Amino acid sequence: MxxxxxxxxxxxxxxxxxxxxxxxxxxxxxxxxxxxxxxxxxxxxxxxxxxxxxxxxxxxxxxxxxxxxxxxxxxxxxxxxxxxxxxxxxxxxxxxxxxxxxxxxxxxxxxxxxxxxxxxxxxxxxxxxxxxxxxxxxxxxxxxxxxxxxxxxxxxxxxxxxxxxxxxxxxxxxxxxxxxxxxxxxxxxxxxxxxxxxxxxxxxxxxxxxxxxxxxxxxxxxxxxxxxxxxxxxxxxxxxxxxxxxxxxxAGFTPSLESVQSxxxxxxSESIIEAIERARSGKRRKSAEDELRDRIARLEESLASKDDRIAELEEVARTLGYIKLELPSVVPVLPPSVATPKVEPLPRSSYRPVVVREEPKPVLLDVADPSPAAEVIIESPEEEPLEGLPPAVLRHVDRLVARVGRCELAHRRLLGFLIGHAPGSYSIDQISAWTSCAPEMIEEEPPRELIDAGLICRERRTDGVHYRGTLRTFVNREFEVYQPDIGGTGLHSVTRLLRQQLATLG
Ligand SMILES: Nc1ncnc2c1ncn2[C@@H]1O[C@H](COP(=O)(O)OP(=O)(O)O)[C@@H](O)[C@H]1O
Ligand SMILES: [Mg+2]
CATH class of the missing domain: 3.40.50.300 (P-loop containing nucleotide triphosphate hydrolases)
Structure with missing residues (x-):
């Protein structure tokens, strides 16, 4: 050819x-x-x-x-x-x-x-x-x-x-x-x-x-x-x-009047049609495989995100293992706007701390805080050991604790409650209910030395006098001179140490 x-x-x-x-x-x-x-x-x-x-x-x-x-x-x-x-x-x-x-x-x-x-x-x-x-x-x-x-x-x-x-x-x-x-x-x-x-x-x-x-x-x-x-x-x-x-x-010829025979x-040949059918069914098979592969990828993705979530929750659970809730189970939580003329002091046994696992550090949950700033303060176990603080700082802490120890019992309790529930602000009635101190006592003998020291502050609101713990601010100011040596972490440790020690004074 x-x-x-x-x-x-x-x-x-x-x-x-x-x-x-x-x-x-x-x-x-x-x-x-x-x-x-x-x-x-x-x-x-x-x-x-x-x-x-x-x-x-x-x-x-x-x-x-x-x-x-x-x-x-x-x-x-x-x-x-x-x-x-x-x-x-x-x-x-x-x-x-x-x-x-x-x-x-x-x-x-x-x-x-x-x-x-x-x-x-x-x-x-x-x-x-x-x-x-x-x-x-x-x-x-x-x-x-x-x-x-x-x-x-x-x-x-x-x-x-x-x-x-x-x-x-x-x-x-x-x-x-x-x-x-x-x-x-x-x-x-x-x-x-x-x-x-x-x-x-x-x-x-x-x-x-x-x-x-x-x-x-x-x-x-x-x-x-x-x-x-x-x-x-x-x-x-x-x-x-x-x-x-x-x-x-x-077929693209210019039409004429002559009749056209198709x-x-x-x-x-059948073999060509078969070849095409084979190719098409191969493609169908392939697309079914692709679909399965896509599905597996999607499932793997969702599995991975679930794993992430589990890890997240485990982290939360680990953290919660160190949380100590200081919640009296039956204590009425009163909003500050509600005046409670007669509140019977609760027996102290009703607000014993609830320790979830161990108690390396106290963690405080402010449930009564009416302000939006209320927060759970979580002390993580990874923090600097308190022993890491220089002796001068520890001596300063001791002096402060000793000074507070010389205050009246009612004031010490009040301080323990407030710094344990910072940054919440509480009315006298609320404090009274939580600390077993008669409201009159707080009213008649306000904790002046603590206010002067800057450990707590007194606020007058439309519904009466409120108190709030200000330990963190106090430490930042009082221990400011040590900051170049101990840094922010050290100040934080001091706050924790003081919170622990002052809480026991009540
Ligand atoms: N070489 C050719 N000899 C005879 N007729 C032709 C020739 N080329 C095209 N034709 C005819 O002319 C018309 C137009 O041709 P076509 O190829 O369809 O043109 P085009 O594609 O340029 O539009 C058709 O009827 C076709 O049969
Ligand atoms: Mg043409």
């Missing part, structure tokens, strides 16, 4: 020369572009050259009259229904098994068309990277997909094939009636041109750039072209030719 493509009586192309080639067929509607493309496809099919034809108007199924071509698309007349999901698999079968495919896009909306074509072409591109076999992609109405001056994913994909497909054996046949509207970069890659008749000035200008003639010569020659005539350009070789008429049925079409 000859290895030439017989395009015209005057033009016989070398089959080898077509590998990786970018061919452009231009001309106005009705000038014979599709016929020329059809002739090239026929010649390639005759040589069993693998291909896909992107057929936007459904005019290439007629190739089946003579060749075993698979028509995929949607609606009547297609052999296999295709969508963006399975487009990649069909492209794969086409390239791997050498199945010529007509991708009939006439039944799709433009969005669907774009998605489908992207999937199809990217599959071809990727596969060509590994197979590196001759393969050609014909694209009708190419200006729709590679418009000049517009950027999109599909256009980039087609441009990539035109620009860099050669190394992979990928070639393209670009057909367009709007020369000026086709992307110039892609057009400039066309090593082989079939220039049919054009009339628009802009298209004529494009031809002038492609042909080595003077403008008016170009115009004159191009104007004289009849249907089927074109100028063949390949490098230096420029040849006006008449392209032979297609042998197979041309051709007897060749069926695609």
């Amino acid at each position: 000859a290895t030439t493509l017989d395009i015209s009586r005057d033009l016989h192309l070398d089959l080898e020369g077509i590998i990786g080639q970018c061919v452009a067929i231009l001309g106005i509607r009705g000038s014979g572009k599709s016929n020329t493309a059809g002739v090239i496809f026929e010649e390639l099919l005759r040589h069993r050259y693998p291909m896909s034809i992107v057929d936007i108007e459904g005019e290439y199924f007629g190739l089946k009259e003579k060749y075993e071509v698979l028509v995929v698309g949607t609606g009547d007349g297609v052999e296999i229904e295709i969508d963006a999901d399975c487009a990649g698999e069909i492209a794969q079968v086409s390239m791997e098994e050498n199945v010529p495919v007509v991708l009939d896009l006439s039944g799709f909306l433009s969005d669907e068309r774009t998605e489908l074509l992207k999937a199809y072409l990217s599959s071809l591109w990727n596969l060509a990277g590994t197979l590196r076999r001759p393969y050609i992609i014909g694209i009708e109405e190419a200006h729709e997909f590679i418009p000049q001056g517009v950027k999109n994913e599909l256009k980039e994909m087609i441009a990539r094939i035109a620009l860099r497909g050669r190394k992979r054996g990928l070639g393209g046949i670009i057909v367009s009636q709007r020369s000026a509207k086709v992307d110039k970069d892609v057009l400039s890659q066309a090593g082989m041109l079939f220039l049919h008749r054009v009339v628009h000035e802009v298209d004529m200008r494009v031809y002038s750039e492609l042909l080595p003639w003077r403008k008016n010569e170009v115009k004159e020659i191009v104007n004289s072209l009849e249907t089927g005539d074109c100028i063949y350009v390949n490098g230096d070789r420029i040849l006006p030719i008449y392209v032979r008429e297609r042998e197979t049925f041309h 051709p007897e079409l060749k069926k695609v």
Whole structure:
């Protein structure tokens, strides 16, 4: 079998020369572009050259009259229904098994068309990277997909094939009636041109750039072209030719009054259909696997976040292990606004500390604090050991404790309660209820020395006098001189130490 493509009586192309080639067929509607493309496809099919034809108007199924071509698309007349999901698999079968495919896009909306074509072409591109076999992609109405001056994913994909497909054996046949509207970069890659008749000035200008003639010569020659005539350009070789008429049925022919007989079409062999079914079920299997994999990933993610939560809760539980709640179980907690004229002091046994686990340090929970600043003070076991404090500081602490120890018992209790419940502010009645001191006692003999020392403060509110523990502020001021040595942590330790020791004085 000859290895030439017989395009015209005057033009016989070398089959080898077509590998990786970018061919452009231009001309106005009705000038014979599709016929020329059809002739090239026929010649390639005759040589069993693998291909896909992107057929936007459904005019290439007629190739089946003579060749075993698979028509995929949607609606009547297609052999296999295709969508963006399975487009990649069909492209794969086409390239791997050498199945010529007509991708009939006439039944799709433009969005669907774009998605489908992207999937199809990217599959071809990727596969060509590994197979590196001759393969050609014909694209009708190419200006729709590679418009000049517009950027999109599909256009980039087609441009990539035109620009860099050669190394992979990928070639393209670009057909367009709007020369000026086709992307110039892609057009400039066309090593082989079939220039049919054009009339628009802009298209004529494009031809002038492609042909080595003077403008008016170009115009004159191009104007004289009849249907089927074109100028063949390949490098230096420029040849006006008449392209032979297609042998197979041309569905895109210009309608006439003659009745048209639909051709007897060749069926695609069962083995091809089976290959495609295999690819599609493989894809289904793959998507089921993917789904499972996704599910596992999702479950792992949720497991990990649960682990985090468990770790968080364990941390809280560890911390709570050191919390000591000083809550009398039956003590009424009175808001400061509620005046309680008669509150029976509770027996001290009713508000014994509740130790959750061990009692390395007291932690104080201010439940009665009416202010929003109420907080649980948690002493973590990791804190600096009290022994780490310098002797001078410890001596200062001892002196203070001794000084407070000389105060009246009622005041010591009051202090113990307030610093244990800082930063809450409490009415005399509340303090009385919690410390078993009669309110009159506190009223008549206010704890002046403690107030003067700055260990507590007295506040007058609309509902009466309130007291509040201010140990932290006191320590910060009283031990300020030691701060350069003991730092903030040391001051904190002093506060804890004093809180412990002063609480026991009551
Ligand atoms: N080389 C040719 N010889 C005879 N008829 C042709 C030839 N080329 C095209 N035709 C006819 O001209 C009409 C338009 O051709 P077509 O290839 O569909 O044009 P285009 O794709 O440029 O719109 C069709 O009826 C077709 O059969
Ligand atoms: Mg056409």
